[in-house]
Amino acid sequence: MSRSKKSLFVIWMVVLLGILPLAQYTEHQEAHAGPQxxxxxxxxxxxxxxxxxxxxxxxxxxxxxxxxxxxxxxxxxxxxxxxxxxxxxxxxxxxxxxxxYRFKTEVYTDKKAVNGVLTGNLYLKGYGDPTLTTADLDKLSKQLKKKGIRKVKGNLVADDSWYDSTRLSLDLPWSDEQEYYGAQISGLTVSPDNDYDAGTVIIQVAPAAKEGKAPSIKVLPKTSHIKLSNKAKTGKADSKKTIKVTRKHGTNQLSITGSIPKNSSASKYWIAVENPTGYTLELFKRSLAKEGIKTAGKMTAGKVRTGAVKLASDQSAPxxxxxxxxxxxxxxxxxxxxxxxxxxxxxxxxxxxxxxxxxxxxxxxxxxxxxxxxxxxxxxxxxxxxxxxxxxxxxxxxxxxxxxxxxxxxxxxxxxxxxxxxxxxxxxxxxxxxxxxxxxxxxxxxxxxxxxxxxxxxxxxxxxxxxxxxxxxxxxxxxxxxxxxxxxxxxxx
The missing domain is CATH 3.40.710.10 (DD-peptidase/beta-lactamase superfamily)
Structure with missing residues (x-):
């Protein structure tokens, strides 16, 4: 028996006796097989x-x-x-x-308009479009205006039932829930810009003219869905920027802390919102108001009633x-x-x-x-x-x-x-x-x-x-x- 055959025989005997697992030997061989x-x-x-x-x-x-x-x-x-x-x-x-393939968003009503007045509910139904923006909501509102609708006496209802009600993936850390990459997933959601980080809001922080004063804060898009607490200060020129935007867990209470240099440009922070469905509906109400459509009822969540009539629709890009x-x-x-x-x-x-x-x-x-x-x-x-x-x-x-x-x-x-x-x-x-x-x-x-x-x-x-x-x-x-x-x-x- 040659030396190489003897070596192989010994190795296989060791494997069979359980002294050296075959997987370990194979891995060792692969790691050293031939010149690199x-x-x-x-x-x-x-x-x-x-x-x-x-x-x-x-x-x-x-x-x-x-x-x-x-x-x-x-x-x-x-x-x-x-x-x-x-x-x-x-x-x-x-x-x-x-x-x-395209995503869509639709608007329904459960009663016909009479002289431009809807006595029934107006439903905003989402089909998961992650690229829906306020511009798209404006398109929907314009379609309603063209149909002669001037007032909605019923409720504004958000229907996100296209997906289930589980908003966060199984292993997402709670500390990531406020981050744009950890936003809640809903059948009805909206993006603040064309990066399409749906379910988020942009907080823009700009320094005040005087050192020590609170910086100015803008919420993009403008919404009452979140509540702000501005505890930040404007710092010295060329000082370190230490601004932090945090959302209280499980709420839409945002706190702005830290300092922004007096000569600094405005900074933007993308923060995920709690309940993106409600956020989208509130923005839709604002969009309706821009088109002169008054809403008298409540904003609520629900499903489009059977037999409701479609009034407007929007589609995503393919x-x-x-x-x-x-x-x-x-x-x-x-x-x-x-x-x-x-x-x-x-x-x-x-x-x-x-x-x-x-x-x-x-x-x-x-x-x-x-x-x-x-x-x-x-x-x-x-x-x-x-x-x-x-x-x-x-x-x-x-x-x-x-x-x-x-x-x-x-x-x-x-x-x-x-x-x-x-x-x-x-x-x-x-x-x-x-x-x-x-x-x-x-x-x-x-x-x-x-x-x-x-x-x-x-x-x-x-x-x-x-x-x-x-x-x-x-x-x-x-x-x-x-x-x-x-x-x-x-x-x-």
Whole structure:
């Protein structure tokens, strides 16, 4: 028996005797199999960074043309992906709903208008549109005015029953509930601007003319849905800005504290509201008033009555346009709306449970092995979400043959492109490097986690799909730099 055969025989005997688990031996063999490639040597040098000590880094790189893995490190290890998980959610949404899918919002009444007066209720019914803005509410009001409606004697009723009443995903920390990325999900919600962070309000803080005076506060859009307590001060010129906007848990009581320098420009803060349904209805009432339509009844929640007549309607842009701000700006609210919409339209109901079940049924067609993923939400904000880097790189590989691939690709942030609508979350990264304009990828970041997954064009005309996921990092200052350095290496191949 040769020396190599003897060694193999001994190893198998040890395995059979239970002294050394086979999995441990296999892992050891993979880690030391053959001479390290030039690509592996370059990446290994980057991974020697001090901030990665004690962390777990998973990397998967595939040839985009064949799907062949050319480099991996912990490629089959399930890791928390942060917002890279949006690659799965968006793929499922585009596949099942299609690029031309639109959300809608409608207005109903349960009694006919007589001489411009509605004696019945006026219902604002939402169908989950995360891109609904005050401008859209104005369009609805204008349609009512054109129909000759001047007064509503009944109640203004908000109908958000398109989705269930669970507002927050299962694992969202309570401390994130006031943040724009942790906004409540409702079938009827409104966005303060075209970033479409639905269910939020913008607080604009500007310094007073005199030091020591309270800064001026603007609420955008203007609403009485929240209550403000301004305890902030205007500080000395060039002093440190320490403004904080906090919302009392479970309420819409906002407190502004800290200091803003006298010579500072105005600062904006996006804060999630409690009860986005009520927030939207209050803004609709204001919109009606702008069109001269008086409302005499109460504002309340309820369902459109059977037999009610539709008076006005509004539609969102098609999904192929909505996915651009969604992926480029990593919009959590749109992500969770898509999960509920999939559940409502393609499943058994508008809930996280049913939506995630619909996505799970698409795993095989998207290139996902059920054992390599755990989805608890659509955005990646949960620390319970898990997926392997090899799975993400395979989803990206498989997507290339899908009819919706161009929409998917063009919705990803582009490295180093300063145009926010193109570069998105990568607009300030990899500038002046070989990766500028050649990396189109989804970023991800939650506490102790950072990720970057997407496509990269190599120097020799090669194209790769890749996924980099870093977990358990205590020092987070250089994680994005580490990801960028690996992307630059791939772009130089």
């Amino acid at each position: 490639s030039e690509l592996g040597t370059k990446i290994s040098k980057v991974l020697s960074h001090e901030d990665l000590k004690g962390a777990v880094t998973g990397i998967s790189v595939r040839e985009a043309k064949t799907g062949k893995i050319i480099y991996q490190k912990n490629g089959d290890t399930r890791l928390r992906p942060a917002s890279s998980l949006k690659l799965v959610t968006s793929a499922a949404a585009l596949k099942l709903l299609g690029g031309n 999904l192929k346009e909505v996915v651009k701000p969604y992926l480029k700006l990593s919009n959590n609210t749109i992500s969770e709306v898509l999960v509920k919409e999939l559940g409502r339209v393609k499943g058994k109901g508008g809930s996280w449970e049913h939506g995630l079940s619909v996505i799970e049924k698409q795993y095989n067609s998207l290139g996902i092995n059920h054992n390599n993923i755990l989805m608890r939400d659509g955005s990646g904000v949960s620390h319970v979400n898990l997926i392997t880097p090899n799975t993400l790189s395979n989803v990206l590989y498989k997507a290339q043959s899908a009819s919706w691939y161009k929409i998917y690709l063009n919705s990803l942030p582009v490295a180093g492109n300063s145009d926010r609508s193109v570069g998105g979350t990568l607009r300030n990264r990899m500038k002046g490097t070989p990766a500028e304009g050649k990396v189109m990828a989804k970023t991800g970041s939650i506490s102790t986690v950072s990720s970057l997954s997407g496509y990269v064009k190599g120097n020799a005309g090669n194209k790769y799909t890749f996924s980099i996921i870093i977990n358990n990092a205590i020092e987070e200052d250089h994680l994005k730099t580490i990801e960028d350095q690996i992307a630059v290496i791939l772009a130089s191949e």
